[in-house]
Amino acid sequence: MIRLRDVSFRYETAGASGAQAPVALRQVSFAVPQGGFRWLLGPSGAGKSSLLRLLALGARPTTGTLELLGTSIAPARRAALARLRRRIGVVHQDFRLLPDLPVFDNVALPLRLQRRPEDEVRDEVHAILDWVGLGSRAAARPPQLSGGEQQRVAIARAVIHRPALVLADEPTNALDEHQATRLMDLFRDLSGLGTTIVVATHNDALIRRRPAHALELAHGRLVRDG
Numbered sequence: 451m452i453r454l455r456d457v458s459f460r461y462e463t464a465g466a467s468g469a470q471a472p473v474a475l476r477q478v479s480f481a482v483p484q485g486g487f488r489w490l491l492g493p494s495g496a497g498k499s500s501l502l503r504l505l506a507l508g509a510r511p512t513t514g515t516l517e518l519l520g521t522s523i524a525p526a527r528r529a530a531l532a533r534l535r536r537r538i539g540v541v542h543q544d545f546r547l548l549p550d551l552p553v554f555d556n557v558a559l560p561l562r563l564q565r566r567p568e569d570e571v572r573d574e575v576h577a578i579l580d581w582v583g584l585g586s587r588a589a590a591r592p593p594q595l596s597g598g599e600q601q602r603v604a605i606a607r608a609v610i611h612r613p614a615l616v617l618a619d620e621p622t623n624a625l626d627e628h629q630a631t632r633l634m635d636l637f638r639d640l641s642g643l644g645t646t647i648v649v650a651t652h653n654d655a656l657i658r659r660r661p662a663h664a665l666e667l668a669h670g671r672l673v674r675d676g
């Protein structure tokens with residue numbers, strides 16, 4: 451479950467001139483029930499990545515309240531936030547894979563953070579790499595892969611531990627149409643199993659093929675929730 455009440459967010463990056471960064475989100479309020487799926491829409495600069503950053507606990511709201519998976523973020527202690535982060539899977543726009551680690555270890559990370567036994571880790575990583583069509587690339591390093599292959603590694607890493615919340619920023623921008631459709635099938639299945647999913651995208655064709663409840667931002671304000 452996600453609940454935002456009057457959330458505003460400004461990056462704390464005062465420049466040399468002392469000018470403040472623009473407000474990225476303005477009084478945004480919405481709720482998503484557990485197992486809900488939402489498109490996150492809006493033009494470039496509207497605030498989509500900033501909203502995903504707050505939901506991924508990469509920053510806290512400047513004002514307003516955020517509740518995630520039953521936890522209020524503002525009063526939560528560091529250890530509680532760390533536990534919560536492990537229940538969230540994120541597909542970053544720029545993938546953020548660890549370049550020096552083999553694909554296998556990149557994808558295994560969330561399971562190892564949960565201290566799962568290595569034989570389970572091996573089975574699960576191989577199963578998901580097969581699913582994303584990269585079964586034969588487990589030993590490769592991310593820089594040796596194409597953009598689409600790296601994106602599929604990022605997707606595998608985001609969902610392997612069956613997180614309660616999946617956040618994906620343009621997760622199909624390096625995929626072909628067939629792969630994008632399979633990813634949407636995966637998201638539909640996960641949502642059916644109770645995972646809450648938020649997908650930021652500019653992919654109009656995909657949205658037309660998969661109409662769903664959308665959150666739309668414009669200049670940091672929520673202009674559509676339905």
Ligand SMILES: Nc1ncnc2c1ncn2[C@@H]1O[C@H](COP(=O)(O)OP(=O)(O)OP(=O)(O)O)[C@@H](O)[C@H]1O
Nearest residue numbers: 461463471472474493494495496497498499500501
């Ligand atoms: N790290 C940052 N520091 C300061 N300002 C930022 C930072 N990241 C984004 N912004 C600003 O916050 C606003 C919202 O940007 P954001 O990246 O959230 O938009 P977006 O909708 O994700 O855009 P895109 O579709 O291009 O990814 C913009 O005005 C942007 O310049």
